[in-house]
Amino acid sequence: MRHTLSVLVENEPGVLSRVAGLFSGRGFNIESLNVAPTMEKGVSLMTIVTGGDELIIEQIQKQLRKLITVVKVVDMNEVKHVDREMVLIKVNATEHTRAEVLRIVDIFRCKVVDVSPSELTLEATGDQGKIKALSNLLHRFGIKELARTGTVALRRSMQMKD
Amino acid sequence: MKLNGAQILLESLLQEGVEKVFGYPGGAVLDIYHALRDYPLQHFLFRHEQGVVHAADGFARASGKVGVALVTSGPGATNAVTGIATAFMDSIPLVVLTGQVPTQLIGNDAFQEVDIVGISRSCTKHNYLVKDVKELAKTIKEAFYLARSGRPGPVLVDLPKDVIQSKAEFYYPKQVSMRSYNPNYTANKRQIQKSVGMIKKSRRPLIFAGGGVIASNAHEELCALARKLQVPVTSSMMGLGAFPGNDPLHLGMLGMHGTYVANMAVNYTDLLIAVGVRFDDRVTGKLETFAPDAKIIHVDIDPTSIRKNVSVDVPIVSDCRQALAALNEGFEQTGSEEDFPGRFASWRDKLRAWNEAHPLTYDSKGKSIKPQMVIETLYEITQGEAIISTEVGQNQMWAAQHFKYNKPRTWLTSGGLGTMGYGFPAALGAQVAFPDSLVIDIAGDGSIQMNIQELTTAVSHQLPVKIIILNNSCLGMVRQWQELFYEKNYSCTCLERIPDFVKLAEAFGAEGYRITEQQEIEPVLRQALASKKTAVVEVVVDQGENVYPMVPSGAGLNEMLLV
Secondary structure, three states: OEEEEEEEEEOOOOHHHHHHHHHHHOOOOEEEEEEEEOOOOOEEEEEEEEEOOHHHHHHHHHHHHHOOOEEEEEEHHHOOEEEEEEEEEEEEOOOOOHHHHHHHHHHOOOEEEEEOOOEEEEEEEEOHHHHHHHHHHHHHHOEEEEEEOOOEEEEOOOOOOO | OEEEHHHHHHHHHHHOOOOEEEEOOOHHHHHHHHHHHHOOOEEEEOOOHHHHHHHHHHHHHHHOOOEEEEEOOOHHHHHHHHHHHHHHHOOOOEEEEEEEOOHHHOOOOOOOOOOHHHHOHHHOOEEEEOOOHHHHHHHHHHHHHHHHOOOOOEEEEEEEHHHHHOEEEOOOOOOOOOOOOOOOOOOOHHHHHHHHHHHHHOOOEEEEEOHHHHHOOOHHHHHHHHHHHOOOEEEOHHHOOOOOOOOOOEEEEOOOOOOHHHHHHHHHOOEEEEEOOOOOHHHHOOHHHOOOOOEEEEEEOOHHHOOOOOOOOEEEEOOHHHHHHHHHHHHHHOOOOOOHHHHOHHHHHHHHHHHHHOOOOOOOOOOOOOHHHHHHHHHHHHOOOOEEEEOOOHHHHHHHHHOOOOOOOOEEOOOOOOOOOOHHHHHHHHHHHOOOOOEEEEEEOOHHHHOHHHHHHHHHOOOOOEEEEEEOOEOHHHHHHHHHHOOOOOOOOEOOOOOOHHHHHHHHOOEEEEEOOHHHHHHHHHHHHHOOOOEEEEEEOOOOOOOOOEOOOOOOOOOOEOO
């Protein structure tokens, strides 16, 4: 099962390779990884999307906590959270298809961030399902390039029960 | 007054109570070696950096203190890696100081440059590259703290030459505070109560003691618990010495080359009390059939050890000593109206019967020397009053099986990594820690050749270690597997050309002895052990002798091959 882990780390040289090395060295899988500084000086937040059964996810979290530079690990699957990913998609948009592509842009509330006579570059934000649906729809026009940020996630302020 | 980095480093070592350092000089650490003459630190010069780190490791295992190794950059650092990985797998506290090229050259493929922080990342507990001399003292403080606290392990500190040369005020922090590192030492009370309840309900309990008992100095607490309740004890190889080998409650080692009774006990126990172990594959055999009838209580200080290989009923993340003390207390509080010794008597009888039916044994009828005879004679002569180190392979297993380790920290062996060449330098490190103790390396003709250069070290530092080479003219354990599982195709395991170990010892300035007949074993061993010098005893043993019992790889513990 897919899990989203929020990992607070000391922002020092080599911390990324410690985390990445742990995953590769122990045969864990990284689906996506996002790292950026937080509000607190010297601390970065990594959001790691990974997969595995319950025991593997438990082991991943324990191994991460064991790293000296890791401050905190939260499994977002255990809490109510919001997660988003941003994607830039460069898609073919000729005279004939441009209107159709723009309609999709509208429906998915994307932004056009770059234009050329034959291509559009779109910016879209959403959860994994939305990004997948968008790229599926645009597929037939021909996606030239695609860049994704990987998932970022935050715990919801109100932890409502189902 | 300002000190340079080298002086700050050495001052910091003194602050940590370090008296003895193992090392090998080189260009990047010249300043440290230059400053050494002004400090009351005893330096032991080895002949290879692998030997340096194994010696620091042997020192640490025997003494319980942090071992300190000092090596140069590049090849000095890479040579140290096997030693570091060995210590890491066995949770041995080391601080390894490596030289590094000056900071402005890092990344430029400078002479003798290697990214040792990158290389050692996965085989150290933590590592540092010190980029500013002002950070040096704090880093050394943290390194020692990390090495010895929690689950111990090696910590590497990489020291660029310019950092070592530049100056700063020396201030050694009194305390370490790391918000991201807070090992938990105390056992959860509820889990302890639960464990006490389960032990009370059990009929066939078994204590399984590992290296964590030794690391946490929990020997006495373990003995108290086992003896009070009269619960039998088995040890992992790393746990030998945690419980006296000559105690009738001790079943010997379990696992691939464990005793029949220990493996059967695991197979039939209804409650396995695992303390300071990590359920390595050499211990469990086939996981699906491991301890099939047992509930499992698992004490370990490292949360990652728990539920990694084996699912447990009561996980206790704690220092072993504290957990065992809490268990002892738990039994005291609940009153002693219950007769535990009597209650487990039939279980102990069953175990005794198993052991009598299949004791550790070997065929001693022929004329040839069996390696087991040598180990047994060593035990008889020393009565266990010795520190034993081993190389890796058959020599290690026979030493684990046929010598009784009655005290902790008298058994030094590379358990996790299985490093050939470990035993001799580790023995030297132990001898440095205990100059008056008898220290013996039990070796094979294969593994002794991996670090035999340290004979020079032994002789020049007057370390009277005894090396017993069980010479079967082959890489015995690998040969054993070839015999049993690879169609007796002895590919590259028969060592046709073996050096004359007696002459070799003499060439290094040590004493050399050779034993070829059974009746020579005792007198020659006595003579060698009594010597004040470094001595090599070559014993020509039966090549075909195998280590039994043996659980084939992937089989269950009850599927042992016996003699």
